[in-house]
Amino acid sequence: MPSYTAPIRDMQFVLHEMLDISRQEIPGYADLDADFTAAILEEAGKLSSGVLAPLNLTGDHQGCRLENEVVHTPEGFKAAFDQIREGGWTAIDVAEQYGGQGLPYLMHTAANEPMVSANMALNMYQGLTHGAYSAIHIHGSDEQKARWLPKLGSCEWTGTMNLTEPHCGTDLGLMRTKAVPQENGTYRISGQKIFISAGEHDMAENIVHLVLAKIPGGPEGIKGVSLFIVPKFLVNEDGSLGARNGVACGNLEEKMGIHGNATCVMNYDDAEGYLLGEAHKGMRAMFTMMNEARLGVGLQGWAQSEVAYQNALAYAKDRLQGRAVTGAKNPEGPADPLIVHPDIRRSLMDQKSFNEAARAFTYWGAMLIDRSHKAGDAEAEAMISLLTPIIKGFLTDKGFEMCVQAQQVFGGHGYIEDWGMSQFVRDARIAMIYEGANGVQALDLVGRKLAAQGGKPMMTLIEEIKVFCKENAEDADFARDFIEPLKSASKDMQQAAMFFMQNGMKDPNAALAGSSDFMNLMGHVCLGWTWARMAKAAQAGLDAGTGDRGFYETKLATGRYYMARQLPATKMHLARIESGAAPVMALEADAF
Numbered sequence: 172m173p174s175y176t177a178p179i180r181d182m183q184f185v186l187h188e189m190l191d192i193s194r195q196e197i198p199g200y201a202d203l204d205a206d207f208t209a210a211i212l213e214e215a216g217k218l219s220s221g222v223l224a225p226l227n228l229t230g231d232h233q234g235c236r237l238e239n240e241v242v243h244t245p246e247g248f249k250a251a252f253d254q255i256r257e258g259g260w261t262a263i264d265v266a267e268q269y270g271g272q273g274l275p276y277l278m279h280t281a282a283n284e285p286m287v288s289a290n291m292a293l294n295m296y297q298g299l300t301h302g303a304y305s306a307i308h309i310h311g312s313d314e315q316k317a318r319w320l321p322k323l324g325s326c327e328w329t330g331t332m333n334l335t336e337p338h339c340g341t342d343l344g345l346m347r348t349k350a351v352p353q354e355n356g357t358y359r360i361s362g363q364k365i366f367i368s369a370g371e372h373d374m375a376e377n378i379v380h381l382v383l384a385k386i387p388g389g390p391e392g393i394k395g396v397s398l399f400i401v402p403k404f405l406v407n408e409d410g411s412l413g414a415r416n417g418v419a420c421g422n423l424e425e426k427m428g429i430h431g432n433a434t435c436v437m438n439y440d441d442a443e444g445y446l447l448g449e450a451h452k453g454m455r456a457m458f459t460m461m462n463e464a465r466l467g468v469g470l471q472g473w474a475q476s477e478v479a480y481q482n483a484l485a486y487a488k489d490r491l492q493g494r495a496v497t498g499a500k501n502p503e504g505p506a507d508p509l510i511v512h513p514d515i516r517r518s519l520m521d522q523k524s525f526n527e528a529a530r531a532f533t534y535w536g537a538m539l540i541d542r543s544h545k546a547g548d549a550e551a552e553a554m555i556s557l558l559t560p561i562i563k564g565f566l567t568d569k570g571f572e573m574c575v576q577a578q579q580v581f582g583g584h585g586y587i588e589d590w591g592m593s594q595f596v597r598d599a600r601i602a603m604i605y606e607g608a609n610g611v612q613a614l615d616l617v618g619r620k621l622a623a624q625g626g627k628p629m630m631t632l633i634e635e636i637k638v639f640c641k642e643n644a645e646d647a648d649f650a651r652d653f654i655e656p657l658k659s660a661s662k663d664m665q666q667a668a669m670f671f672m673q674n675g676m677k678d679p680n681a682a683l684a685g686s687s688d689f690m691n692l693m694g695h696v697c698l699g700w701t702w703a704r705m706a707k708a709a710q711a712g713l714d715a716g717t718g719d720r721g722f723y724e725t726k727l728a729t730g731r732y733y734m735a736r737q738l739p740a741t742k743m744h745l746a747r748i749e750s751g752a753a754p755v756m757a758l759e760a761d762a763f
């Protein structure tokens with residue numbers, strides 16, 4: 172059975188040595204000293220490795236079961252979910268007035284990491300609830316907030332997001348679910364939603380669905396979509412549960428992974444619903460919480476890669492096959508462990524150097540969200556909007572790739588279910604698809620985010636990298652290993668952006684044919700920059716002589732690996748982008 176240990180030292184390094192969080196001028200951050208965050212992360216780690224991880228395989232093997240409109244979750248899930256609730260883990264960043272701890276979103280993100288690594292399917296029940304909480308928190312009336320938020324914050328009631336319909340996924344303007352206004356101000360919702368995560372289950376007494384639907388007579392297409400709160404059980408004036416509402420799970424999808432999470436067909440039949448935010452502004456309401464939701468999915472991608480890596484590493488040290496080409500490393504044994512082989516090392520370094528940078532980049536993204544929400548910093552808001560497609564798209568693409576690499580370390584055993592490596596691959600795969608498929612993330616990056624505010628956020632990013640490079644060019648070794656590769660990759664990114672500017676207007680296909688390459692190119696630059704920042708912090712740790720030399724030296728060596736072996740990918744992506752649309756669009760549809 173696979174195992175998991177929360178990488179607390181690395182998490183703490185990012186929070187305190189790279190991001191220096193307790194000195195940031197963001198409300199609530201001054202309290203986040205190293206002892207405080209360590210206490211939270213260690214407890215989250217214990218719960219994750221002791222309770223959640225052992226249930227991961229059970230969840231995968233048993234899956235969910237639908238009987239008489241009730242979905243039964245795998246054995247042990249409910250008890251574990253109770254422990255998550257009772258420990259207050261669902262309410263870390265929930266406002267104090269709604270019963271939460273009111274900590275920054277960054278702390279929610281960091282404490283969430285081990286739970287996602289340990290059991291992604293189980294964690295999704297609280298993840299979606301967090302999304303519903305945020306939507307109501309931002310867009311709800313005072314009465315709606317008072318009614319729904321305390322129970323969603325504590326996860327006594329769980330939440331869902333209902334966008335997808337059989338004929339509409341990416342193109343939500345095609346939506347057919349309708350919401351008919353009633354004289355008492357409520358709406359009657361009818362239609363079918365598919366693929367609804369946590370749509371029905373046996374772990375909470377009520378489920379609060381957030382549903383996108385069209386009010387008849389409203390604008391055509393996406394502009395006519397509104398957002399509604401539709402509970403499974405109606406709620407009485409005194410807060411007690413009332414009659415069952417007209418919403419039920421019609422079917423459970425059989426799927427590739429996350430078997431412990433119920434993916435439901437939800438049928439709405441004249442269900443009572445309450446408008447959330449303004450009529451016909453449902454997409455806007457969804458968008459305001461998109462950065463958070465997508466950051467959460469990005470984290471799923473690399474959190475699976477982290478747990479897969481931990482198991483691949485243990486296996487590579489244990490499994491004896493062949494001899495090191497430079498001479499036996501385990502002469503008493505029949506063979507050397509896999510880890511002596513350079514190609515296995517390459518694979519482990521790929522995984523390790525990705526995971527650590529992805530963690531730091533995501534935590535920084537969470538800090539930008541706090542800066543934007545808690546300190547009202549518009550630049551931080553613009554920056555996280557620009558980076559969201561990278562966090563969601565690039566980190567989940569790479570996270571999946573790294574899970575496959577970790578599986579590969581196991582050879583044939585990686586393909587056998589009992590080892591659990593196949594589950595990491597299967598579970599990680601969905602993060603590339605939902606919350607906006609990754610091709611659409613790339614489209615969003617090139618089509619909207621790059622040109623947002625006349626390109627200002629992109630120029631700010633480039634400038635920040637430039638300033639960092641200038642300020643850290645003095646140490647010759649550091650400059651050679653980190654600054655020069657970063658400068659070169661950043662130039663590739665600027666050249667690619669320039670190509671889009673020069674060609675995108677006259678031939679939009681030229682930009683869109685290169686969108687996935689650009690997401691990759693920019694993703695590498697972002698992780699390269701993150702590595703340079705981490706390396707600087709590690710060097711400072713070494714210079715301070717705090718006695719943690721092994722950690723800092725390992726950090727620097729891992730960073731050098733990323734700069735030397737991963738970052739050069741920007742050159743390939745640039746060449747592809749500059750080849751334009753012609754090679755991509757050369758064939759007519761019927762010539763394929």
Ligand SMILES: Cc1cc2nc3c(=O)[nH]c(=O)nc-3n(C[C@H](O)[C@H](O)[C@H](O)COP(=O)(O)OP(=O)(O)OC[C@H]3O[C@@H](n4cnc5c(N)ncnc54)[C@H](O)[C@@H]3O)c2cc1C
Nearest residue numbers: 332333334335339340341366367368605606607608610611
């Ligand atoms: C396990 C699971 C859980 C899910 N959970 C939820 C949930 O809780 N709530 C919810 O509402 N939905 C959920 N979804 C649905 C998910 O968000 C959608 O499947 C996803 O958004 C893609 O929509 P689609 O499947 O209709 O694909 P389509 O929109 O048909 O797209 C198919 C492919 O075409 C690409 N594509 C589409 N348009 C363009 C374009 N203009 N340019 C370039 N490429 C394009 C896409 O990137 C994709 O690769 C879930 C799905 C699964 C499988």
